[in-house]
Amino acid sequence: MASSPANDAPWRLIDEVEFGRDVAVHSFTNLYGCRIGDETRIGPFVEIQRGVAVGPRCKIQSHTFICTGVVIEEDVFVGHGVMFINDRYPRATTSAGDLKSDADWKLEPTTVERGAAIGSGAVVLGGLRIGAGALVGAGAVVTRDVAAGSIVTGNPAREHRPSNPS
Amino acid sequence: MASSPANDAPWRLIDEVEFGRDVAVHSFTNLYGCRIGDETRIGPFVEIQRGVAVGPRCKIQSHTFICTGVVIEEDVFVGHGVMFINDRYPRATTSAGDLKSDADWKLEPTTVERGAAIGSGAVVLGGLRIGAGALVGAGAVVTRDVAAGSIVTGNPAREHRPSNPS
Amino acid sequence: MASSPANDAPWRLIDEVEFGRDVAVHSFTNLYGCRIGDETRIGPFVEIQRGVAVGPRCKIQSHTFICTGVVIEEDVFVGHGVMFINDRYPRATTSAGDLKSDADWKLEPTTVERGAAIGSGAVVLGGLRIGAGALVGAGAVVTRDVAAGSIVTGNPAREHRPSNPS
Numbered sequence: 001m002a003s004s005p006a007n008d009a010p011w012r013l014i015d016e017v018e019f020g021r022d023v024a025v026h027s028f029t030n031l032y033g034c035r036i037g038d039e040t041r042i043g044p045f046v047e048i049q050r051g052v053a054v055g056p057r058c059k060i061q062s063h064t065f066i067c068t069g070v071v072i073e074e075d076v077f078v079g080h081g082v083m084f085i086n087d088r089y090p091r092a093t094t095s096a097g098d099l100k101s102d103a104d105w106k107l108e109p110t111t112v113e114r115g116a117a118i119g120s121g122a123v124v125l126g127g128l129r130i131g132a133g134a135l136v137g138a139g140a141v142v143t144r145d146v147a148a149g150s151i152v153t154g155n156p157a158r159e160h161r162p163s164n165p166s
Numbered sequence: 167m168a169s170s171p172a173n174d175a176p177w178r179l180i181d182e183v184e185f186g187r188d189v190a191v192h193s194f195t196n197l198y199g200c201r202i203g204d205e206t207r208i209g210p211f212v213e214i215q216r217g218v219a220v221g222p223r224c225k226i227q228s229h230t231f232i233c234t235g236v237v238i239e240e241d242v243f244v245g246h247g248v249m250f251i252n253d254r255y256p257r258a259t260t261s262a263g264d265l266k267s268d269a270d271w272k273l274e275p276t277t278v279e280r281g282a283a284i285g286s287g288a289v290v291l292g293g294l295r296i297g298a299g300a301l302v303g304a305g306a307v308v309t310r311d312v313a314a315g316s317i318v319t320g321n322p323a324r325e326h327r328p329s330n331p332s
Numbered sequence: 333m334a335s336s337p338a339n340d341a342p343w344r345l346i347d348e349v350e351f352g353r354d355v356a357v358h359s360f361t362n363l364y365g366c367r368i369g370d371e372t373r374i375g376p377f378v379e380i381q382r383g384v385a386v387g388p389r390c391k392i393q394s395h396t397f398i399c400t401g402v403v404i405e406e407d408v409f410v411g412h413g414v415m416f417i418n419d420r421y422p423r424a425t426t427s428a429g430d431l432k433s434d435a436d437w438k439l440e441p442t443t444v445e446r447g448a449a450i451g452s453g454a455v456v457l458g459g460l461r462i463g464a465g466a467l468v469g470a471g472a473v474v475t476r477d478v479a480a481g482s483i484v485t486g487n488p489a490r491e492h493r494p495s496n497p498s
Binding site: 176177192193194205207209210211223224225228229241242243245246247281283285286287301303304305306319320321 | 343345360362377379395397399413415417421422423424425429431432453455457473487488
Binding site: 010011026027028039041043044045057058059062063075076077079080081115117119120121135137138139140153154155 | 177179194196211213229231233247249251255256257258259263264265266287289291307321322
């Protein structure tokens with residue numbers, strides 16, 4: 001599509017990406033093998049890996065990393081500096097001392113359901129589901145599923161109960 | 167000013183930025199509509215948004231994001247990978263299903279007072295004041311004001327009481 | 333060495349780096365004055381500072397910052413968005429009000445021993461040793477030494493005791 005983001009803009013690496021209409025991709029980005037839905041906006045310093053699907057009308061903010069195995073539905077906000085994970089026990093090398101390859105680990109897929117929001121600096125472990133409309137607080141480390149409509153904060157992330165009603 | 171950083175250096179996006187004297191801006195940066203004071207240094211992979219004011223003699227380290235609504239006074243250290251926030255309840259879209267625009271949210275401004283230091287990996291929520299000379303520990307998630315001269319750590323950040331005097 | 337990464341690839345800053353054989357360095361990287369061992373892979377949006385030594389067969393993932401004073405042995409995994417630290421009390425300026433220089437602070441060196449893995453979003457304070465084969469959980473803030481073979485999580489990081497055996 002003529003109007004899609006492409007490598008002719010300054011300092012973007014875009015390789016085999018399927019764009020919907022009116023997608024905006026900032027400079028200093030590395031996207032490959034993924035799908036980005038209509039009207040979604042991708043900030044600077046973002047990497048999105050092969051196989052990721054991002055729905056329409058999402059905001060993926062700066063400094064965020066979205067790994068293979070992540071599905072982001074429509075109307076999702078992903079804040080700045082959010083790190084997704086797909087490997088529970090990462091290692092550089094196999095027990096035999098070779099660099100790990102795609103055959104040497106188990107992918108743990110994660111889904112972020114429609115309308116959810118993930119605060120800046122959050123870390124989302126693999127194999128999880130973040131329910132529709134949920135809010136993950138800034139800096140939270142998400143180690144369990146998050147129920148639809150709930151708010152979680154902290155490390156590890158727990159259901160949020162304000163300690164100070166002010 | 168002839169000696170100011172500009173887009174002719176490799177891989178910087180600098181748009182409508184007002185620089186003091188002897189400012190250093192590294193490559194891989196995205197600065198727009200902000201003011202940067204004398205002798206301040208900006209590391210790589212940094213974004214500073216419209217309306218931000220950074221005082222003189224500050225260090226803004228790599229991978230840090232400073233959003234609209236943040237004021238950083240003089241002599242402030244902002245570590246690596248620090249994320250500021252200006253929106254308490256971020257969403258990608260309005261309840262009507264449209265992408266949120268500037269009219270659809272309430273800006274919560276934050277001030278970092280003179281001589282404060284914010285450790286690497288910290289997350290600073292919106293609407294806060296970090297007092298003069300305060301130290302925010304690395305990885306802290308700041309959800310309340312920080313008193314001048316105090317040290318806060320943890321998630322959420324609390325006044326620091328060393329558990330081990332060694 | 334003819335096959336080593338160099339500045340002729342798109343958008344990399346590589347200055348006085350000593351590479352082993354078969355090193356891969358992605359775009360959007362800033363490496364200077366460091367050594368990188370055989371077969372090690374460096375992701376995008378990574379900065380590695382002067383004096384750092386990274387061993388062979390390591391993976392340094394995207395958005396990670398490795399500061400002066402860090403030694404990473406062989407077969408180490410460093411996840412995405414990991415921040416190392418070498419200065420316990422960072423400040424922008426000296427008490428005399430001058431910008432701090434190399435003479436105005438005490439470097440606290442850190443070693444990550446062979447086969448360790450550091451999860452994404454972790455923050456590692458200075459002056460520490462992360463033992464061989466240890467696993468630092470995603471989002472952990474490491475403030476003490478980590479014993480070889482152990483698993484630590486949380487902020488501050490503590491030995492991990494699963495609360496749910498499933």
